Amino acid sequence: MKIAHARERNAPAGAPFRLFAALDAAGASWLDLEPARRRQTRRDERLTHNSVLFRQPITTLDEHVTRGLRVEALAELLDGFTTSDESDDAVFAATDLRFGPPILRPTSLRDFYAFERHVGTMWSRRNQDIPEAWYRLPIFYFSNVSEVRGPGDPVSAPGGSVELDYELEIAALIDTPVRDISSERGEEAIGGYMIMNDWSARDLQREETTVRLGPAKGKDFATSLGPWLVTPDELVDARSKKGYDLTGTAEVNGQELSRADWSSIAFSFGQMIERASADVRLVPGDVLGSGTMGGGCLLEVREESGFGRYLEPGDRVSLQIDRLGRLDTQVVERPIAQ
Numbered sequence: 001m002k003i004a005h006a007r008e009r010n011a012p013a014g015a016p017f018r019l020f021a022a023l024d025a026a027g028a029s030w031l032d033l034e035p036a037r038r039r040q041t042r043r044d045e046r047l048t049h050n051s052v053l054f055r056q057p058i059t060t061l062d063e064h065v066t067r068g069l070r071v072e073a074l075a076e077l078l079d080g081f082t083t084s085d086e087s088d089d090a091v092f093a094a095t096d097l098r099f100g101p102p103i104l105r106p107t108s109l110r111d112f113y114a115f116e117r118h119v120g121t122m123w124s125r126r127n128q129d130i131p132e133a134w135y136r137l138p139i140f141y142f143s144n145v146s147e148v149r150g151p152g153d154p155v156s157a158p159g160g161s162v163e164l165d166y167e168l169e170i171a172a173l174i175d176t177p178v179r180d181i182s183s184e185r186g187e188e189a190i191g192g193y194m195i196m197n198d199w200s201a202r203d204l205q206r207e208e209t210t211v212r213l214g215p216a217k218g219k220d221f222a223t224s225l226g227p228w229l230v231t232p233d234e235l236v237d238a239r240s241k242k243g244y245d246l247t248g249t250a251e252v253n254g255q256e257l258s259r260a261d262w263s264s265i266a267f268s269f270g271q272m273i274e275r276a277s278a279d280v281r282l283v284p285g286d287v288l289g290s291g292t293m294g295g296g297c298l299l300e301v302r303e304e305s306g307f308g309r310y311l312e313p314g315d316r317v318s319l320q321i322d323r324l325g326r327l328d329t330q331v332v333e334r335p336i337a338q
Contacts, residue, residue: 004228005100035090065284071191100150102229107285117294144220161201168296171196186273192229242268246322260293
């Protein structure tokens with residue numbers, strides 16, 4: 001199942017996002033879940049007594065998971081839906097929708113460091129080996145949940161930076177509370193996966209990390225998520241090693257610069273969740289990022305690819321991961337402070 005926040009392209013400015021589910025594997029056709037819920041309850045009033053899903057309006061995925069419902073519960077709306085006619089007002093073509101972040105306001109955002117190729121490149125630039133602790137501990141930092149962007153939302157470099165970089169990552173959404181959970185069971189807490197672009201200002205980041213704290217302003221200005229959330233059952237047949245046999249790519253202005261495989265990840269999401277939940281509660285709405293896939297940023301590939309620079313206003317960045325969709329972002333000039 002694919003779940004997304006979207007609104008009609010011709011909707012008034014500021015119109016709220018609504019919750020949709022894909023009606024086909026390619027994500028070409030989408031069902032507006034609240035009209036679908038209302039239609040089904042009119043047809044069978046017993047649903048409001050027998051299923052908590054039908055008792056309240058469907059608004060956002062954020063509200064759904066904080067009610068204590070798991071993402072997979074939304075499948076009941078899909079299973080019971082029948083189209084009324086060819087012009088069904090609950091069904092929309094993807095081309096008629098503008099998508100938002102799959103989770104609008106994450107309760108927290110932890111980003112890990114789980115691909116050895118990327119980690120090795122970062123440390124080799126300091127003329128050092130990867131620290132021994134990295135091989136034992138899934139390492140993460142907390143990012144900023146107030147600057148989450150969706151597909152098509154523009155991004156600009158923060159003030160004082162001229163080295164804006166993309167980072168190709170996978171993110172997982174927690175949709176049930178867990179604490180001190182084992183790595184073997186950790187992935188049971190995942191409601192779905194999505195693409196994440198952990199934007200980086202490399203010059204700010206480089207300066208900050210010399211004091212062994214952060215990253216801070218080199219990271220907190222933007223994180224892009226989307227275009228939709230894919231439930232784990234859709235990926236089962238691609239399971240490989242500690243990840244999935246699914247390829248991720250990054251393009252800038254139509255030129256492919258990065259290519260990596262999820263299966264090369266050194267720590268499974270179960271291991272990340274075990275680490276993140278040690279002595280603390282993970283709650284529905286928490287997001288965990290994988291860290292950059294090997295070769296998944298300009299810091300690693302800008303020279304060897306021939307691109308030769310960091311991002312500039314006017315560039316268009318497209319991240320794609322098999323089955324998770326395509327996340328497009330336009331780089332723009334930094335807005336003038338008011």
